[in-house]
Amino acid sequence: MPPADDGSAASGALDLVMRGERVLVDGAFAAAEVGVRGGVIARVVPLGTGLVGARTVDLADDEVLIPGLVDTHVHVNEPGRTEWEGFASATRAAAAGGVTTIIDMPLNSIPPTTSVAALELKRAAAEGEVFVDVGFWGGVVPGNGSDLGPLVTEGVFGFKCFLVASGVDEFPPVTADEMEAAMAVLAASDSLLIVHAEDAALIESAPHRHGPAYADFLASRPREAEGAAVAAVIDRAARTGVRAHILHLSDADCLDRIATAKRHGVRLSVETCPHYLVLADEDVPAGATEFKCCPPIRDAGNRDALWSGLEQGVIDLVVSDHSPAPAELKRVGDGDFDAAWGGIASLQLGLPLVWTEARRRGIPLARVVEWMSTAPARRVGLTGKGRIAEGAAADFAVLAPDAGFTVDAEALEHRHPMTPYDGRELSGIVRTTFLAGAPIDRSAPRGRLLRRPTSEGGVRDAA
Structure with missing residues (x-):
């Protein structure tokens, strides 16, 4: 730590001082005081x-201070499908879970964020409605190559594409060749392409049986489809030099290929999600479509291998992929996995979910915070987020890591009370979340809309 001063006189008055025996600084907990001025x-x-x-x-005595989490994979769904979630409910849930920054996906809103005009509509919907800071991804779909440069200029944090059907007609998938063409455009501006990596042909040829058996759904999204698509991303990223990112990795069989690509200099990063780290296929009851997501939750051995991938640095970060839907979509077909909407609601629960499982495995809290705050912030260029350090944003979560609670879906801030974690016993209660040096009041939205700048200088407001 730097030499001490009292925060007064020549250094100017401080707005806030946080003091505690366990403050996460430079990757380790230490007894510290943190002074805040002007956020x-x-x-x-x-x-x-x-x-x-x-x-x-x-x-x-039972609390620690950590940087606010940064969740770079959240489906807010507004405008157009606000009844699925919405900026107000999503960001309240984020704040309740210690998340101080989210990056919103370009779907399932209507219109999707595939042009500057659509981005402007999304920002207008979010303005004055957000309780945490919010940035936006752009989208790559067939035919919008001319929109990518203007979206970069307008400050999106990168671009998402699908190599398989997205589930909504207005955001169609691209072929590997179309993805590569977009990669070439984005490499020139050093933008980031994030990819839902499942191979469309292999998914199409897999069996798609209707019914309540989770094994049938699992067979419809085979490991081979994920592996083939990950290989395609690596191959095309190596050719173009683009910064590429694999979304929601569920198949641990991909880890060796990913590690090799990184060693060979491919500009690749990878995320996984709490549901792949906490759940296993044997946990899924028949007809429990709240567990459905794509790619799917796989077996316990696969889950263990994903944890190893995290510990070894092959997987870079953990984010929610929060993707809720109304009950009539999530439970359509009376437990038919093939028909139900695929997406898991977990934005508010990510930290206790991952921490509970990490602690069981002997993994320290500091590493969990690295995966869920520092690494996501770094990957999207939010250099002032994800750390407790002089000059960084005063975004904090006050966490009681040993305090336990039982998940009550009805009590969550998410718009719809559906989650596969209902009734689950977890450790880690977020007592207070601070944004820009002040506790978040979940009745008074004061989050900022963020742009990623096109040159050095850090993140800036959207206004």
């Missing part, structure tokens, strides 16, 4: 220095 961390000094602020918060 930015101004001082990080040893506990006992005596920083003075307009407000002082002393952590309880």
